[in-house]
Amino acid sequence: MRKIPSVDRVLADERLKPLVETYPHERLVKLIRRHLERERTAITAGKKASSPSAVAEAVYNQVKAMEVPSLRPVINASGVILHTNLGRAPLSQEATEAMDVVATGYSNLEFNLESGVRGSRQVHVESLLCELTEAEAALAVNNNASAVLLGLTALAKRKEVIVSRGQAVEIGGGFRIPDVMRQSGAKLVEVGTTNCTYISDYEQAIGPRTAALMRVHSSNFQVVGFTSEVQLEDLMALAERHCTPVLDDLGSGCFLDTNAFGLAPEPMVQQSVALGAGLVFFSGDKLVGGPQAGIIVGQKQFMDKLRRHPLARAVRIDKIRLAGLAATLLHYLKGEATNRIPVWRMIAAQVKDIEERAGTWNRALGGMARVIDGETMVGGGSLPGGTLPTKLVAIGGGRDRNLSQRAARKLRAQETPVVGRIANDILLLDPRSVLPEEDKIVVKALRDLAPGLH
Numbered sequence: 001m002r003k004i005p006s007v008d009r010v011l012a013d014e015r016l017k018p019l020v021e022t023y024p025h026e027r028l029v030k031l032i033r034r035h036l037e038r039e040r041t042a043i044t045a046g047k048k049a050s051s052p053s054a055v056a057e058a059v060y061n062q063v064k065a066m067e068v069p070s071l072r073p074v075i076n077a078s079g080v081i082l083h084t085n086l087g088r089a090p091l092s093q094e095a096t097e098a099m100d101v102v103a104t105g106y107s108n109l110e111f112n113l114e115s116g117v118r119g120s121r122q123v124h125v126e127s128l129l130c131e132l133t134e135a136e137a138a139l140a141v142n143n144n145a146s147a148v149l150l151g152l153t154a155l156a157k158r159k160e161v162i163v164s165r166g167q168a169v170e171i172g173g174g175f176r177i178p179d180v181m182r183q184s185g186a187k188l189v190e191v192g193t194t195n196c197t198y199i200s201d202y203e204q205a206i207g208p209r210t211a212a213l214m215r216v217h218s219s220n221f222q223v224v225g226f227t228s229e230v231q232l233e234d235l236m237a238l239a240e241r242h243c244t245p246v247l248d249d250l251g252s253g254c255f256l257d258t259n260a261f262g263l264a265p266e267p268m269v270q271q272s273v274a275l276g277a278g279l280v281f282f283s284g285d286k287l288v289g290g291p292q293a294g295i296i297v298g299q300k301q302f303m304d305k306l307r308r309h310p311l312a313r314a315v316r317i318d319k320i321r322l323a324g325l326a327a328t329l330l331h332y333l334k335g336e337a338t339n340r341i342p343v344w345r346m347i348a349a350q351v352k353d354i355e356e357r358a359g360t361w362n363r364a365l366g367g368m369a370r371v372i373d374g375e376t377m378v379g380g381g382s383l384p385g386g387t388l389p390t391k392l393v394a395i396g397g398g399r400d401r402n403l404s405q406r407a408a409r410k411l412r413a414q415e416t417p418v419v420g421r422i423a424n425d426i427l428l429l430d431p432r433s434v435l436p437e438e439d440k441i442v443v444k445a446l447r448d449l450a451p452g453l454h
């Protein structure tokens with residue numbers, strides 16, 4: 001035990017010099033004490049004492065590991081454009097600049113510059129959202145899950161909300177419509193069956209306690225075969241006859257016509273508004289292509305109830321994302337979404353351009369891979385059956401069954417990790433979900449990959 005170095009001796013070690021200059025003395029002393037404590041336990045267990053420099057080295061390594069940010073950029077070559085685990089939508093340059101400006105200084109977040117009195121943070125996006133969707137009112141909150149929770153709580157607590165059984169779904173990450181409904185205090189009235197729901201099912205369920213009819217976009221699955229779903233038009237007409245609103249959870253929330261990109265039609269926010277939805281809910285960071293947010297558009301009479309509800313404060317959006325959202329919405333109003341918003345740039349990318357980039361990636365691998373036809377998924381709770389044609393760089397699939405796993409691990413270990421997907425023992429890298437500006441990083445990673453993989 002006497003061989004255990006003193007705190008001062010460890011602290012004086014050459015190795016810790018750079019840390020002594022940057023970290024507070026007490027912080028380093030605390031870390032060293034913890035290491036020496038472990039040393040004591042180890043010696044009690046029969047181990048030999050470490051030298052002061054060995055302890056200093058361990059402390060140094062711990063501090064250096066702590067300094068590496070846990071959350072860091074990766075390249076999404078997975079072929080899923082809106083990948084929730086990889087942070088969903090990357091932002092446009094204009095959006096990130098707008099966020100940077102607001103983050104680094106004060107702003108007129110809730111301050112009316114004309115009158116000099118308190119204002120609402122919602123003014124910074126409401127008129128843009130109303131212009132874009134032709135809705136009477138708009139509200140931005142923390143995310144779409146909280147938007148739906150706020151809407152149901154403010155409008156339907158202790159009342160009934162009618163939902164098709166085929167739409168009482170789980171979106172993923174534990175977001176289940178029946179659970180959200182329970183949390184809001186609204187009573188879920190499920191109608192129809194898993195595969196078939198008719199307008200008469202809704203009609204029979206409407207009663208004096210009905211607060212709303214709800215539609216949930218089946219954003220991550222498809223029911224095929226013998227199915228029947230009520231069209232939004234018909235649901236709206238029924239709701240209007242009974243003077244009850246339709247709440248429309250669109251999930252992704254699309255402003256552009258996906259048909260124009262060879263994709264299956266994704267319900268558009270403007271259509272729901274035009275048909276007369278009471279409230280429409282969608283995410284800011286799915287097909288909108290902005291920062292995380294929950295966006296609600298619809299009729300003022302309902303929105304006012306949401307604004308006044310105490311939960312609105314609990315789920316409010318922060319200033320930084322508000323700035324990013326406004327900049328993203330402006331891209332749509334200027335008609336430049338497919339040139340500026342990364343998600344739409346990826347969707348709109350031409351296969352011939354992707355093929356050329358795949359060729360460059362493939363050459364960086366020096367003959368160990370090949371370019372094949374493939375499909376990109378949009379993902380993020382949109383277009384469950386729709387994919388885009390693409391060209392993939394394929395690694396593995398030969399006799400060496402582990403090649404794809406080894407290559408994937410090596411690419412994840414890069415300074416900027418490159419994430420692909422593995423199917424049938426083949427590692428697939430999709431240039432469509434990578435912005436051309438990032439190709440340099442990918443090519444460097446692929447050059448480093450080839451040697452030493454066998």
Ligand SMILES: *Cc1c(COP(=O)(O)O)cnc(C)c1O
Nearest residue numbers: 143144145171219250251283381
């Ligand atoms: C994604 C999704 C949500 C949740 O949205 P978040 O922004 O992730 O909170 C809710 N409803 C539907 C239909 C969705 O697809």
